[in-house]
Amino acid sequence: MSSAVELTNRAVGLVNEDPAQARRLLGEALAADFSYEPAWAWFAAVTTDRAERKFCLQRACEYRPDAETRRALAELDEVSAQAPPEIAGFLEPERPTLSTPPDRGPDRRRLRWIGAGAVTLLVAGVVFFAAGGARRSPVYIAVAAGISSGVHDRAVSMVNSVQMQLDEINAKGGVQGRPVELLVFDDHNDAAEAKRQAEAVVADGRIQLVIGHMVSDTAAAAAPVYAKAGIPAITPSATSDSITESSRWYFRSVFGSKDEGRFQATYLATVLGATTASVVWGSDVSGQQSRDPFVDTFRQFGEIQQDLRIDFDPARIDASIAEAVARLKAQQNPGPIIVALPALRAEKFVVALRAAGIETPIFGTDALGSTGFHDQLTNSAWGREHPAEIVRNMYGVSPLPLDSLSGSALAWANRYRKRFDINPTWFTATAHEATELALHAMADDRVDLSGKDSRSQIREALAAIDSPKHSIPGLLAPLYFEAAGGAHFPISVVRSNGKQYESAPVQLADYTSTPGATVAQDLTDGRAIAAGGKLFARRQVVSTGLNLNEISGLDTRAGTFFADFYLWLRYTGDDGVSDVEFVNAANPNLKLGAPIRTSTVDGETYRLYRVADRFKADLDFRHFPFDRQRLPILLQNRSLPDTRVVYVTDRTILEQSEDKYLLSGANSEASINKVANWRATSVAFFQQTVGSSDSLGDPNIDQAAQGIFNSQYATQIEISRDLGPFLLKNLLPLALLMCVTYLALYIPAAEGGATSMGVTAILSTAVLLNTVTSGLGDISYTVALEWGYYAFIMLATGVVLVALVRKNLHSAKKTVQLRRLTLGARIAYPLYVAGVAITYCLLYAG
Template identity: 50%
Template sequence: MALETCVPDGSDTAALSLTNRAVRVRQSDPAQARELLGRALAEDVKYEPAWRWLAELVTDDGERRYCLDKAYAIARDPDTRRARAALGAGPTRPPAEVVLLAKPERPDASGVRKPAGRGRGWVPWAGAAAVVLMLVTGLGFALASGSRSGEPVHVALVAGMTGESATTSAHMERSLRMHTDIINEAGGINGHPVELLVYDDADQPDRARGIAEQIVRENKVMYVIGHGVSDTALAAAPIYQKAKIPAITPSATSSQITDGSDWYFRSMFGNRTQSDFLAAYGAKVLGSDTAAIVYGDNESGRSGRETFVASFRTFGAVAAELPVSYEPERSAATVDAAVQRLRTLAPGVPIVLAVREKLGLEIITKLRTAGVTAPVLGTDSLASRAFHDLLIAREQAQGLQGKLTPGLYMGTPMAQDSLSGPALAWAHEFERRYGERPLWHAATARQALNIGLHLMRDNGYGLDDNHKAEDRQRLRDALGGLKDRKNAFQALLGPLYFTENGSAQMPVSIVTSDGTKFVSAPVQLTIYEPLSEAALRADTAGGHVITIGNRHLTRRQVVATGINLNEVRDVDTRDGTYYMDFFLWLKYVGDHAASDVQFINAVKPDLKLGTPLRDVTENGVTYRLYRVADRFRSSFDFRDFPFDHQRLSAVLQNRTRTSEQVVYATDKEILNQKPDDYLRSGADASRDINQAPNWLARSARFFQQTVGSSDALGDPKAVGATSGIFYSQYAAEVVITRDVLPFLFKNLLPLALLICVTYLSLFFKPSESAAPVSMGVTAILSTAVLLNNVTSQLPSVSYTVALEWGYYAFILLAACCVLIAMVRKGLANVRRDDAERALANSARIGYPVYVLGIVCVYLASFA
């Protein structure tokens, strides 16, 4: 331990003066210096510099520990803490110069006669109770805070918070903060809280480079989420590469970002993948061997043009490659020139837009007002709800209702009507918290955060400053190791794994406008991963596979699915079954295999849809309506019984077609309804769906999900395959809760009476101990009978349900009452009347406090 040669500035006190004199003579006369410091502390025992200098001058470790403890108690200085830690554990004793300042030892009270009377007989019991309470409270705080006591794990978000992409960047930040709150509430990452550091690069490359250099200098973050656009990500990539800091962009699609750095990853598809999908969609779904592309003069636009032209050459020719400028003085002229050129193309030639929102709005407006009705395919920047809102606003402002939204096909990583159950729950929570539905950028940002935090939960990460470089390398290697679907991370939008160049291997969803919002187009493409070379050759020969370079795609039928619940009743908690009655409709383009479905959780394994109530095909679109009424089964969870929430679901799945061939998406009719309307009966709108006595229907939701196996499933021709078999499912899920108040009144009233009767046992005289003992034993037996009666309606479960803990708590209380009665009698027999009265009074106070505490715990947990 080393100190500066002067003490801190302060008032001219005697303690300060004496300490300064000690500092001046400490080399020439250490004994006098110690004596001066003792006098200084006698003047002011809380003068921390004097304790520190005295610790320097003493020669005994025990005395040095004592001085440092005193100094640290006054001022929690890190240097003092380190010096004290270096001395280790051991005895402490005051130096001779300050021995009179130490507190004297307490006298031995073993031989002191206790005074008679009742005035302080309760003190030992109250003191013991206070000690127990403090220990329990301290333990509770330790358990509550111990899991988050480590150094924070810092993650950076870098995006254009004030740039052109401010809206999408705000959604990214909100999504990340929502997820860090959830992670930290659950204890953080291996006990380390997660802290988000937000940087604004304003979508400017120069500013992005400066922020990247700042992140390197600060050396705080474990990894970076960002940057938001391709120009800024490309500018920052070499800096992160050199500093060996992993980065994951949630929205920048230029291929050069990840191609040029093995430390940069992408939590969505890149331009290479997007261009393959858009080219195949234009050629094979829209049926054109010619296309045109309009691209912006930025990195994303140029990369989009380059990759689309390369992809479309597989099917035909790109008739026009038209750049447009983002510079205000040139933008309008370049847009007009592009529109004039597009008007000369043959009717129906698809037009691909690789531009940002504002230019996309102007190009589509001028194309449609010029009479160009060709289909418009857009990249991810034009696939958000925010862009669709701009189109609707422009239609209304210029009197173009229904003119701008038809014929649009936009590529996106997230179609709102095809969200899985977890993704739908996340979207609802985002909307509840922030008042609006999340853009797709929020989902891909959450994936970028979640995959990094998930990988850091593995053993071996130090998660402190001393291991930061090693941890970053380990994280980069773990990200690079996610190379196939079998080893993928189950992220919000599906399995997340990376191509060789670090871009997420995921399909591009094509959305089209229904006039109010973007919805999934009736025909989709998805990534085809064959089980074997023979299967690939067969499917290619049969026209089921589209090959672009080394990528294989297949056509996927999208079935718009809707469910209108009529009623839910006959809930049997013992076998987990219930009766559901609902209307089901399917809308699709293509053959009728889409309606060949089964209900995988039906009690009857052969439950089928039967004959449709309506069956209409117009303009190639089939609409079929069915009514389903039967018993279904779910896995009930009773850990919170009787405050439990049960999920009643009906899940359908195609009998023969995999998720590569058919996917069930939520119909727009369902998306346009309010969630409260889901609980109104489709057969009788005047009543709700809940017809189950003693239960309340809280919410209903409808979503698609994918299930299956990534293994070869025993196929000898599929050795080494990573695709397996997956099926698309569609689920209707109703959340019900017990009508708790009537249940508690009926089942807990006898227990409440027992509690009152048992409390009376504490007021008997010690000589009448037989009665309270008998009352306590009877209460224990009666409680066991009541508990068995309450839980008899549950199936046999291996865990303890919430209500059981309350009964166990009272059994313990009744047992304590028996013990107290016996102890009171024993104290009375040996004439220790004061102790007996203290015990009785403490028990009479502690009993209701204990009961109230149990009630408060239940209220805090389940109210």
């Protein structure tokens, strides 16, 4: 007999020339394998009957629910599904109507049917409520990106980021109880195509909001279309300010070109000390809008040596790049070069520049600050031959340096990496932020997703996210929009270390006043920098590494553990950044002490310390004994706020595999874990900002609303119980009690032993429970294991009640009722135990 695969392949070849034979073969394929999704999909394609098509799409979606199938099915909402005749023959027939037998009293068959019906209703109820009730119609959003373009990987990462976010929100019930579906539109990163795709979005009619487009030219082309149709849009990567300034319907989840240009000019002059600079920019919207604020701001500090425009006309671009490189080579001191070009054209320019022997620092705009662009350079033909030269003195602007991830951002990055087997980029992160803003707006109580004004209401909900007070949590910082729909977003500088980008050792942060000092004093002393109408503060970046040697001595009652580790700090500038404390040390007087190794090379200081002491952990036993505990080591500066210093993960840590984090720094072949009956499963490193928005009574803080915040570096070790020995030791007595109590149901009703056995089981269980949970300390909540013990106490109580009723029935000589009760109890007991066991497996398996 042919397989479903063979029959489907034969059918595919006949779809055009003999549709009837193709239908017959597909029917045979589904008879061979009813769950073979490609056969259902092809049957949906070959049939001309809309009812049959809906039936086939429903089955295909059931076995493989991809977006394309769901879209096709959504178009048939008003059609009633009907099985094709080729398939109807092997569908399960309807149940016949059976005559009702005469009433003979409650016999065993009736009892079995009643029991089966009750179980069915119970299961149906659980499934209904677990699914959140009846499925409501979906809400649609669109992603518009240049999938068929030279930056395909970045476009796909953007789509993947949005889809992952939607999958996670749908798993929690969706938005306003409705699932959110994603529709993808490919604009090729071409302005004309972007306009056509925007018109397709409008024509679709279902889409509530658009995330995209990727670049400024395509976003600018699509903006009027969305504005005319009244569809809100959020771009995660197009930085041109004119996009959001010219349309009240367009928003941006990344910083704008004006802020970026001012920032770059200030950084070049005040951090890198440049008094001259050159700028190379493209003949597109983004190039012009990146160039203008940079030039205007840098002229406050020095001179622009070369101001070079690259012509993007395909017939001129190569010659235009060559002319720019020649002029820079002829310039005696061009200074650092700002490159405001799209990634593919920037790669051509950088390769030509370095091949010409020009080694001056290159400072790229956001398109050049991604890991993808760094990889483009090192994987180019010239870059493979000259790996050191191609990225030497290479700087870029980035919203997401991977060494500066916070705890929530790191968790998100790990989920993305696990799902797609690739590291996220800043494009991925800002797409996540755009999705977060979109979902927040759609969930607003004032938005009626079924109403005709839903798009306008979503736009108003987005516009209301307009200040820190109204912000929502983001991966990198609180998310909110400034004037004209642009996001308030931190800007970071990354620098190539030859292998990858890392945070530059000095950053510029938004200025906050120094306690006891005026703005004028901070400007005079260099703590504040004024440029482009904004105030900045210099912030030292400390590359921080922590190598664990051992964790041991977990005290679950006191919530402490012992840790032995090496700690190192790498930084440029003032040594005050090494004055750190461990905020969760059990000993409040714990200090780093003298470093065991120190050096300074090219202005960069390195210090190595060894620490061995006890630390506090906030242990959560709600899932005990299936709990996973997180043991933190938290480091922060004693006095400097987060605007002056930030601690980020050192590159040597980032270059290691996560498995190596679990190996001892003192013995690379030994595990860090020395905690009895626990397993160390992972170690994470991340930075976070902690503090208070209040002044905490400090009279030197002039603006209480600014508060006191610190950069904190966290190492988090996750451990899980070794369940095998624990369950064997602590649950075996309970299992024996269950068996003994069950035997009580087989003791003759005339004897009284069953009652005493049940009571003894209840008392013994209470003693066991107290023994098992005695090591948890004082907790105010019920742990998972306690529910199991309580369930058994209820079961044993039921056995006692059954024993008493059985004895009464025996005394009354009601033999039939006694027999039924005994049989029912003997059946119900193991079913109850199995139900509790299954519940625990569903809740805590894995």
